Amino acid sequence: MGGHFSAPSSLSDALTAVAAGHRPVAGGTDLVVGTRQGKWTLPEDLVALDRIAELHGIVATDGGLRIGATTSHADLAADQAIRERWTAIADAASIVGSPATRHIGTLGGNLANASPAAETSGPLLCFEALVEVRSATGSRRIALADLFSGPGRTAIRQDEIIVAVELPELAGAGSCYVRLEFRRQMEIAVVGATAVVRLEGDIVREARIAITALAPTVRRIAAAESSLIGSDGGPAAAAEAGRLAAGAATPISDVRASLDYRRAMAAVVVRRAVTGAIARARGETLLIPASASTFGAS
C-alpha cells in the first residue's frame, strides 16, 4: 500500500511535494467529502497546506487586499474591510456550507475545486481578482476570468498551488451576492448572482454582474452590465438586468432544479443582487449575508 501524507510548515516543502505529484489539500471539505460520496478516490499522496503560515491571513495592499489561500471562509466573512468594501465576498463566504465548513474550508480550496456553484467565485470575478499561483520554479498571476476552464477544471498546473488572491478595490462601489436558498444552512447554489455597482449621484456609472451555477463556469454577463450602466438602478433597471442575465444563462436540469426553474430564478436572483448592490452603494444597510434577508425570515 503506497500513500504519503505530509503537512509541511514551509511553502517550499509543499511545492516540492506538489512537484512530485502529491495532491494539495487545504480544508478537505471538497476532497474528503467527495471521496466519501464516491465522486473520486482519495489521492494516494497528499500534502496538507494548513500549517504554512504565509498562506494564511488577509493584509492590506496599496490597491486593495491580499488574501492568503488558506484563509477560511469564516475569517473572510468576519474581516471588517471585506464586509465594508467587498461586501459581496462577505455575503458569499458567510453562507458556504455550514459553520463547520466555513471554519475549515478555505478560499484557495474553493477556487481550486472550480465548482460552477462556488460561492466566492462570482464576487471575486466581479472584483477582478488575480490569483497568484506558485510552483517550485516560479510564480504567476491568473486573472479570475481566466482561472476556470470548465466544471472542476482550472488553468492551474498540477505542480502549482494557489498562494494568494489579490483583490483590487473599486472605490465607492456597493456589492451584493445572493443565492437561492431552499434551506438556511448546508446549502449549495442552485442559482446565484453577484452585482457590483458604482454610482455617480443617482446614476449607475459602473456595473459588474456575474451568475453562479447557471453555466459551466461562473461568468459575467456583459449585456446585463451595459443595460444597468446609465440607469437609475431602480426596480425596472434591476429587472431588465435580471432578464438579460437569465437569457444569457445556460442552465441544466438535474436533481436540484429544472432548467426552466433555474432560468426563471436567474432573473429573480440577479434582480435582487442588483437591488442589494445599489442599496449598499447608496449607503443603505443590507445585512450580511444578503441571501438571508432576501429569502428571509420573519
Place this chain on the structure above:
Amino acid sequence: MVEFWHAQTFCAYLVARRRLRTCAILAPMTAIPPPALIRQDGRDKVTGSGRYAADLTVTGMLHGAFRVADVPHARIRRLDTTAARALPGVHAVITAADVPDHRYGAFLKDRTLFARDVVRWEGELIAAVAATTPEIAARAAALIDIDLEALPSVTDLELAARPDSPLVHDAWATYEADENLVRDRNLASRSTIVKGDAATAMAEADIVVKDRYVADGSHAVPIEPRAILAEWTGDHVTIWTSTQVPFAVRSGVAETLGLAQNQIRVIVPHLGGGFGAKCELGFEAQVAALSKAAGRAVKVVFSRREEFLLPDHRRERMIMELETGVRRDGTIVARRGHLIVDNGAYSMDEPFLGQLAAMFAVGPYRIPNIDITADTVYTNTQPSGSVRAPTGPTTCWALEQHHDVVAERLGLDPVEFRRRNLVHEGDTGPAGQVFERIGVLETLERAAAAVGWGKPLPEGEAIGVATGWWPSFPLASGAHLTINADGSGTIVTGAQECGTGAVMALPILAAEVLGMRPDQFRILYQDTDAGPYDSGASGSQTTFNNGRAVIAAATEVRDQLLELAANLLEANLADLELVDGMARVKGSSTASVSIADLASEASGAGLLLGRGSGLPPPTPAVNAASCVGRLGAESFAAPTFFTHAARVKVDRDTGVVRVLEIAAAHESGTIINPIGAAGQIYGGVAMGMGQALSEGIQLSADGRQRNAYLLDYKLQTVADMPPIHVDFVDAPSPTAGPKGLKGIAEPPNVPTPGAIANAIARALGTRIHELPMTPERIWGAMAANGES
C-alpha cells in the same frame, strides 16, 4: 406551556453544578424546579465518550462489505465469486447459496437474505465479503462477476396495479402470507375501512369535494449509519448492532438462519437514532452468516450512501384520492378514498401500514359513512417500511388540505369546520370503537390560539392548521428491578433506547413506586440476554408498555420492602408507606427505617428482586365485518390526538417557504417526563418540516434513487427551526398506559406537513398537491394558476 422549560432546567443544573456562574435565561432561581431527570446516557452522548456499534473492535475482527444489485430489476444469469475469493486478504464470500433457502417477512414472506435468481430493486443484496480491511472487502465485492439480464422495471404506482403490468414477483401466489391479506399480482395487500353506506350518503350530500394528492417517498436519515458486528462462540452468536428492535432481530436471525433464540444474543450499544428505519430484521443475519463462514468476527459499517440505498425502510410514496360529502351546515356525511401505497420490492411491515393509512384517511372526525381502500402495490423500488408514524404525516397532509378545500367550498373558517366535525367522548369510530375521554377539540383550540388564528398578518404570511390522531400499541413487555445491598437500584429491561429518552425516563416511574429518587437507579438495557422481552423502540410504545413492566417490577420490590419494614418496625403492613427513601408508618416521622437499611438487611436473606410485565390494556372492541385486509389497525387503542398550527411566509417570486412559528398542541394522556415529551415534539416538528418542504426521494424512470446523499436529500437544519410552542392537553384515559399515559414519539411529525400546506395555500391562493412542497413545485403551481 413548557416552552424553554428544559433550557431553564438545564441552566439550573449547570448553575447547581458550578459550571455556570449565572444563567441569563433564568428568572429568580427559586422559581425553577430541580431537574426532573438527568439522562443516564447524556454525558456519554454529549462528550463523545459513548460507544456506538461502529466503534467496537474485537480480537481477530474482519471487515465486511455487501455487493448489491445496482439495477432495479434483472434475472441473475451467472454469479461467479472466484476472483473475489482469490484476492489476498479475503476470508469469505457468501451468496444465497450459502444461507438457508427461506423466505421471510412480517405479514408476507416474500424476501430472502440474498437475491435468488432475480433482483427486484437496486439495493438488493447479492453477496457479502469478509476481508482483513474495509478496502479489500470493498474491492473484492466489486470483483464478484455478475451477469444480469435486465427485466422491465415497475415504478409507476398506478400502472403497477393494472392487470397488464409486468410482475415484480412471478411467484407471488405461492408466498406464505397472513390469512387476512387480500392480494393479487402486484397488489401486495388491500385494506378497506367501511362503515355505513358511503355511496348513498355521497349522492345525497349538499356538496361533494374530490381531490387528489401525490407524495414522494422519504427517508428516516438517522445520523448514525448502521453498523453490525457478529462474533461466534461455538454455536452461539453475539451480534452488536444498531437496531431499534433487538428482540425482533433475535427472532429474525433465528428464523432465517435456523437457530434457537437462545443461541443469539443481540446487544445494542448506544443507538444514533433510527426514526423507524432500524426496525425489524436488518442486515444482522447476513453478517452473522458471513462471520460463521469466515470463522472470525466480522463488522460491517454502512457509508452514508449505503444508509440511503440499502435499508428496506423508507417512507412510502403514496397517491391519495379523497372525496367528502357535507351538508350545508358543514357536517360531514360521507368519506370515500382510494390510497395507493408503494410497497416497494418486498413487504416488511408495509401491509399493516396500508391499513393504518386507511384509518388516517378517516381522521379523528365523526363520519357516519365511510368507504376507504388502501392498495399496497409492489414496485421495483426500495422496500417501504416504518418510518416515524408510517403513512401518518403523508395521509394527514392530504386529508387536512382536503378538509380546508371542503371548508372553503362551504364558506366556513377551517378551524370552525374542524370544530363542527371532530370526534367527542362517546362518539363511535369507523369500526365501532367508542371513544373515551379525549382532548382533540382542545388541541385545535389551543394550537389555533397560540399562533393567533384570525389575527391580521403581514403580506406573504399565513397560518394553517392540521389535526390528526395516532394509536397506542398495547404489547407484551418485561423488566426486572433490584435494590442492591446499599439501597441503590438497578433496572434491567429489554426495552430499547433509540434516543427519545423513553428508557432513560423509566426510573421516574420506579422511583415513584419506591419512594426513591430517579437518580438512584441505574439501567441495563438493550441486551437480549439480560432484559426480558420488549418489542423495541417502535410504535411509540416504550413508556406505554415497558413503563407498565417497570412499575410492576417496582411494586414487587415495594411489597418486599414493606414486609421487611413491618417486621422491623413491628407495624401493620397496611399502615406503612415508602417516602423519601424511608419506609415509615404513614404520617409518622419517628417510626421509620431507611430503604438502605432494609436493603442491607435483605442482602443477607431474601433478596429484593422484582419482575414485571403486567397485562397490556385491551384494544377496543370492533365491528369491522365489512372491512377487508384486517391486520389490527381497524380500531385505535388509546388514541392520541393533536393539532399543529403553522405560520409561514412564502416568497412568491421563488416559491421558497420559511416557517416562522409552529404551535403544537398534543393530547397524549398523562405526561410523565415533560423535558422528554417536549423534545419529541421539537424533533417531530423538524422532521415534519423536512417532509413538508425539502425531503423527497427522487426516482429515475426505472426506479433508482437520484439524490441518495445529504447535499441533495435536504433535511431541515437547526437554522431552519422556528419557535415551537408546545402545549399538552391533559386527558388521562382509563385504557391508556400506566398513569393514563399514551405514546408521544411518533405523533409530533404527523400534523406538521398538513399545517404548513394549509398555510402555504392560504398565503398563495394556490394549493400544492405534491409532497414535498419544494420551491420549484410551488413556483410551478403558481405559474399553472396564471402567475408568471
